[in-house]
Amino acid sequence: MKSFLKYSKEIGNNFLLTQGPGGNTSTKILENIYIKKSGMHLSDSINNSIFQKVNLNKIISFYEKNKNNQKFEEGLSIETPIHVLLDAKHVFHYHSISSLIISAITKKDELDDFLSKRKIQPINYFRPGYELAKEILKKNNKEEINSFFLYSHGMVVSGNNLRNIRSRIYKIENEFEKLLDNKRLEQLLDLVQINYDTEKKQTFIPNPLPNLNYEVFNNLYFFPDHAVFLPFSFCKDNNSIKKNKNIIFFNKEKLYLNKCLDETEKIYLKVLLTICSYIDSKKIYNVINKKTGDNLRKSDDEILRIRVNK
Numbered sequence: 001m002k003s004f005l006k007y008s009k010e011i012g013n014n015f016l017l018t019q020g021p022g023g024n025t026s027t028k029i030l031e032n033i034y035i036k037k038s039g040m041h042l043s044d045s046i047n048n049s050i051f052q053k054v055n056l057n058k059i060i061s062f063y064e065k066n067k068n069n070q071k072f073e074e075g076l077s078i079e080t081p082i083h084v085l086l087d088a089k090h091v092f093h094y095h096s097i098s099s100l101i102i103s104a105i106t107k108k109d110e111l112d113d114f115l116s117k118r119k120i121q122p123i124n125y126f127r128p129g130y131e132l133a134k135e136i137l138k139k140n141n142k143e144e145i146n147s148f149f150l151y152s153h154g155m156v157v158s159g160n161n162l163r164n165i166r167s168r169i170y171k172i173e174n175e176f177e178k179l180l181d182n183k184r185l186e187q188l189l190d191l192v193q194i195n196y197d198t199e200k201k202q203t204f205i206p207n208p209l210p211n212l213n214y215e216v217f218n219n220l221y222f223f224p225d226h227a228v229f230l231p232f233s234f235c236k237d238n239n240s241i242k243k244n245k246n247i248i249f250f251n252k253e254k255l256y257l258n259k260c261l262d263e264t265e266k267i268y269l270k271v272l273l274t275i276c277s278y279i280d281s282k283k284i285y286n287v288i289n290k291k292t293g294d295n296l297r298k299s300d301d302e303i304l305r306i307r308v309n310k
């Protein structure tokens, strides 16, 4: 358990892999499975209090009976079925920013081919939960280490040896550098800084790309938590009435919102603006469409999760 916590914390502390309460890991010990609780931060894996202990047989038979997103226990993450249904001892699920950008800017058949050549199974976008877990299971080859690329969502790496899982995670990130400029990504992450103007009651971000028309990113979501936590649209600053709190206005100097964001929203906004500025004017191929994203936000599980993170 100790080294499982150590590796979970390491992945949780790497912002390129895990942001805020996103991502989750699990380990199976004897008759139990320990799964990260919903809304908890993986970076807090110093002791097992952020993990929920569940009897493995009980939860497996629960999913055999309920082939849907019903929860076995309140407080468990909506992504629990991935952890329960994969039979590997350890399952690491993380939201790699590189994977999100690659999803968006690479043609699907080219990306599927790139991944398959590296023994990474491409998984089309499904709502996080039971359906997604089933899809992953179909592509599980039961090798020593199994890796899955979840379009517009992140990664799953499972196996029985923690050290091998860790090195596989970093190896995959290195492979992604063939499809994206990692230096540029890190520069942009530094550049995107969320500030708050108490006088104007405005959240503002110095514009990392003054010439970018952010309106091209309206009506799409790059990752599930984008849909859940940031249902905002972009609008060019035209000096008209700006009462709407769900619009990110932008001009050459800054992007701004007429409200104060909580910590979770700030983290995801940083991720979103980094992705947008990396994509810039590149063609976008794979994203979560507006309707699918909006339905996810309105689901009971997500309403609970938004509340936990306030």
Ligand SMILES: [Zn+2]
Pocket (backbone or CB within 6 Å): 023, 079, 093, 094, 095, 128, 153, 154
């Ligand atoms: Zn996820």
